Amino acid sequence: MLEILLLAFSLATIAHAELCSPGAQNAIKVRYTWDASEEYLFKAMVAFAMRRYSNKATTQISNVLLCCMTERVSFWFVVTDSSKNVTTVPGSEVEAAIRMNRNRINSAFLLTDHTLEFLKISTTLSPPVESTVPVWLVVFSVVLCLVIAGIFLLIVSGIRQRRKNNNDSAEYGDLEDQCGTQVTTENGIPCDILDLKSGHINGVYTADDERFTPL
Amino acid sequence: MEKSRPLWDNPLQFVFACISYAVGLGNVWRFPYLCQTYGGGIASVVVSFFLSMYYNVINAWAFWYLFNSFQDPLPWANCPLNSNHTGYDEECAKTSSTQYFWYRKTLNISPSIDENGSIQWEQAVCLILAWLLVYLCILRGTESTGKVVYITASLPYVVLIIYLIRGLTLHGSVNGLIYMFTPKLEQLANPKTWINAATQIFFSLGLGFGSLIAFASYNKPNNNCERHAIIVSLINSSTSIFASIVTFSIYGFKATFNYENCISKVILLLTNAFDLEEGAITADNLNSMKDYLTSVYPNEYAELLPQIKNCSLEAELDTAVQGTGLAFILYSEAIKNMEVPQLYSVLYFIMLLTLGIGSMLGNITAIITPLTDSKFLSTHLPKEAISGIVCFINCIIGLVFTTKAGNYWFNIFNDYAATLSLLLIVLVETIAVCYIYGLRRFEDDLHLMLGHKPNWYWKIMWAFASPVLIISLFIFYLTDYIHTGTLQYQAWDATQGQQVTKDYPSYALAVIGLLVAASTMCIPLGALITFVMKRLKRNVSTLE
Numbered sequence: 001m002l003e004i005l006l007l008a009f010s011l012a013t014i015a016h017a018e019l020c021s022p023g024a025q026n027a028i029k030v031r032y033t034w035d036a037s038e039e040y041l042f043k044a045m046v047a048f049a050m051r052r053y054s055n056k057a058t059t060q061i062s063n064v065l066l067c068c069m070t071e072r073v074s075f076w077f078v079v080t081d082s083s084k085n086v087t088t089v090p091g092s093e094v095e096a097a098i099r100m101n102r103n104r105i106n107s108a109f110l111l112t113d114h115t116l117e118f119l120k121i122s123t124t125l126s127p128p129v130e131s132t133v134p135v136w137l138v139v140f141s142v143v144l145c146l147v148i149a150g151i152f153l154l155i156v157s158g159i160r161q162r163r164k165n166n167n168d169s170a171e172y173g174d175l176e177d178q179c180g181t182q183v184t185t186e187n188g189i190p191c192d193i194l195d196l197k198s199g200h201i202n203g204v205y206t207a208d209d210e211r212f213t214p215l
Numbered sequence: 216m217e218k219s220r221p222l223w224d225n226p227l228q229f230v231f232a233c234i235s236y237a238v239g240l241g242n243v244w245r246f247p248y249l250c251q252t253y254g255g256g257i258a259s260v261v262v263s264f265f266l267s268m269y270y271n272v273i274n275a276w277a278f279w280y281l282f283n284s285f286q287d288p289l290p291w292a293n294c295p296l297n298s299n300h301t302g303y304d305e306e307c308a309k310t311s312s313t314q315y316f317w318y319r320k321t322l323n324i325s326p327s328i329d330e331n332g333s334i335q336w337e338q339a340v341c342l343i344l345a346w347l348l349v350y351l352c353i354l355r356g357t358e359s360t361g362k363v364v365y366i367t368a369s370l371p372y373v374v375l376i377i378y379l380i381r382g383l384t385l386h387g388s389v390n391g392l393i394y395m396f397t398p399k400l401e402q403l404a405n406p407k408t409w410i411n412a413a414t415q416i417f418f419s420l421g422l423g424f425g426s427l428i429a430f431a432s433y434n435k436p437n438n439n440c441e442r443h444a445i446i447v448s449l450i451n452s453s454t455s456i457f458a459s460i461v462t463f464s465i466y467g468f469k470a471t472f473n474y475e476n477c478i479s480k481v482i483l484l485l486t487n488a489f490d491l492e493e494g495a496i497t498a499d500n501l502n503s504m505k506d507y508l509t510s511v512y513p514n515e516y517a518e519l520l521p522q523i524k525n526c527s528l529e530a531e532l533d534t535a536v537q538g539t540g541l542a543f544i545l546y547s548e549a550i551k552n553m554e555v556p557q558l559y560s561v562l563y564f565i566m567l568l569t570l571g572i573g574s575m576l577g578n579i580t581a582i583i584t585p586l587t588d589s590k591f592l593s594t595h596l597p598k599e600a601i602s603g604i605v606c607f608i609n610c611i612i613g614l615v616f617t618t619k620a621g622n623y624w625f626n627i628f629n630d631y632a633a634t635l636s637l638l639l640i641v642l643v644e645t646i647a648v649c650y651i652y653g654l655r656r657f658e659d660d661l662h663l664m665l666g667h668k669p670n671w672y673w674k675i676m677w678a679f680a681s682p683v684l685i686i687s688l689f690i691f692y693l694t695d696y697i698h699t700g701t702l703q704y705q706a707w708d709a710t711q712g713q714q715v716t717k718d719y720p721s722y723a724l725a726v727i728g729l730l731v732a733a734s735t736m737c738i739p740l741g742a743l744i745t746f747v748m749k750r751l752k753r754n755v756s757t758l759e
Contacts, residue, residue, distance in 0.1 A: 070490040136282035140340065143278075147347045154354045155599055162597070 038109075039066060042077075045105045046098070050079055050089070053097030058083060095121050259640055262734045263581040265632040267609050269625055270578060271349065272616045274571040275341035276543060277564050279321055282341075284560035291316035292551040309712025313548040321543075324707045325619040328723055332619025339617045346610040349575050353583065353602050360576055367573035372454075374566035375461055381559065382464035387475075391467020394532045395459060430580060436664055441673075469549040470531035477526035488519055542567060579605065623704060623723075631727045635692060636734035642685045643738050649678045702727065 043064040050059040063082055069075040079089040098105065099121055106116055283290050294307035294315060302308070307315040318324050325332045352363045382388055402408050431440065475498070482496045489508060496504045505523075509516045550560045579602075586601050587593050593601075616625045648657055654674060662668050696702075702724065705714040719727070 074487075074490055135286045136279070136337075139282040139285055140278075140344065143282075144340075144344055144347070147344065147351055150351050151347065151354065154351070154359070158355065158597075158599060 274345040281564035328623040387471025388464035395463035
């Protein structure tokens with residue numbers, strides 16, 4: 001979108017002949033590249049804003065005067081008051097009117113506060129949407145519950161397994177010797193590791209009846 | 216009944232554990248290990264302890280950013296408004312929204328290290344969550360760690376590949392890549408560059424932490440450690456290069472984006488000031504237009520001059536942020552400008568988390584392995600309880616880093632807890648293995664495990680090249696410390712919206728000295744104690 005800059009400016013003196021001139025009282029500068037139709041629309045929007053603000057249906061399109069248009073599309077404008085002998089409406093009123101209807105004016109030109117700039121009328125920034133519960137807290141709680149559940153599960157299963165092992169070893173207490181001999185190490189490597197490496201027990205040496213020397 | 220030592224299910228788990236630990240915020244190994252009994256000695260444990268104290272805070276930050284990524288727009292994309300909604304918050308306006316989010320919303324940093332402030336509850340709960348997650352992963356020892364490292368090793372690569380594709384297709388990424396690959400010759404001549412490079416690869420490999428030794432102690436004795444050493448080193452280095460390509464393309468995107476923003480602001484300023492036609496000034500003719508305007512309207516232009524910034528792509532690329540700031544500020548700034556920023560943000564911080572957790576697993580294992588190996592503790596407490604107590608203690612101490620001045624203490628630990636001491640530890644390890652234990656005996660051990668003796672390359676590296684390199688690194692570090700005089704730190708000034716340099720107060724200097732001393736003194740102290748005890752035993756036995 002083309003950039004429009006409008007400059008709002010208010011001076012002290014009123015010049016009758018030159019109601020609209022750069023820096024004239026109550027004159028507001030606008031920037032926009034446009035043709036006569038856009039100009040007409042702008043005048044209409046300002047008149048609309050004045051009508052809305054003061055609730056009087058007296059402001060006409062002819063009351064809005066534009067002047068000193070530059071290539072940049074910036075110009076000055078004033079709003080005259082036909083009821084009061086060709087004077088200009090105070091700048092503060094114009095400012096307030098435009099501020100009230102800023103949104104409508106922007107939408108008419110399909111522009112935003114940045115691209116349609118009324119200098120001296122600062123934008124009122126919209127506050128960000130604040131939800132009651134911060135989003136991050138929700139996600140945090142979910143993850144926290146998952147982690148705690150995981151820890152709990154692991155600990156419980158560990159305890160259960162240990163209890164089962166203790167029970168098993170209590171049952172087979174008298175075979176402890178056998179267990180002992182089977183976990184000997186061969187060359188510093190535990191037997192069960194060797195088993196994994198496809199070692200196998202030589203049946204000749206672990207025959208049951210030869211385990212104990214005869215009396 | 217002798218219980219056999221738990222083992223990795225298959226060698227791949229060990230490799231993945233090492234990669235995960237290494238490709239953390241960095242590590243692999245160059246030397247084989249010797250002692251299976253004590254996981255590297257008490258010095259390594261002390262260093263690992265210091266490390267795990269502060270390292271998990273990074274994971275807490277990653278969690279915080281991750282949880283905040285689930286909103287639209289991202290909270291660091293825009294500045295918040297000030298109290299009467301007329302403009303943006305003052306501090307945020309002076310700096311960028313991403314820096315504001317990091318310094319104010321995340322850290323809530325105080326102006327100097329002296330002002331301690333209170334614990335930030337948001338960071339504290341994130342830290343607790345991070346420790347709970349670490350505890351979950353190491354709970355069952357290698358049983359659980361072995362499974363976890365599959366994820367922590369592979370997920371970062373997946374995300375890096377996604378980012379590579381996304382990064383290379385971003386506008387302006389090429390600038391970053393060109394910047395990365397053009398060597399700055401004057402920097403290459405600076406010895407500091409080489410020292411930093413050497414230090415980086417050194418820490419990237421995580422030598423001296425005992426973690427690799429701890430991991431390796433769970434290997435079967437006939438594990439092909441030679442092959443694994445090469446694999447992990449290569450993977451670590453190539454990952455670093457791969458990650459740099461991704462980082463620099465993102466960097467180039469961010470720099471180009473900021474540069475183009477800067478240019479359009481200048482164009483707007485000039486166009487408005489001189490009421491020129493829309494499109495009269497473009498990026499291409501900016502300089503010629505500037506000259507033209509200076510000549511035609513010298514007065515007005517002179518008035519405008521302070522507001523016109525000199526935009527430079529080089530300057531944007533040069534703004535390197537250091538350390539943790541890089542990961543959080545830089546990437547969040549780049550992400551907020553992409554399409555669907557929430558997706559990329561979530562991916563990125565999940566990757567940071569997996570990297571961080573992978574490294575934490577290594578650190579914690581280095582501490583817990585000697586504890587569980589010691590007969591005294593393992594008879595009284597089950598493994599789960601020991602891990603739990605270690606995690607709990609570390610968590611409580613880590614809460615210090617969530618206070619307002621916490622980031623300054625974090626930087627102290629980050630800079631000083633590991634650097635000098637690690638160099639010393641690894642030097643001692645190398646000398647111990649090669650000269651005291653004997654290279655010959657070591658060769659025979661390897662022959663037993665691998666089936667062949669290590670070739671001459673390894674022997675030269677272990678016996679000569681590595682000690683020489685480490686000693687020179689050590690000397691450079693010391694001279695650097697001595698040269699810079701009093702140590703200084705970067706403090707965040709909220710009124711200016713940027714960092715200022717300040718001197719460390721005396722108690723901070725004392726802490727630094729303690730950190731360095733605590734780990735380095737362990738080696739001579741340990742040797743002394745062993746020596747004294749041997750002497751006593753000999754005296755006792757001769758008396759009998």
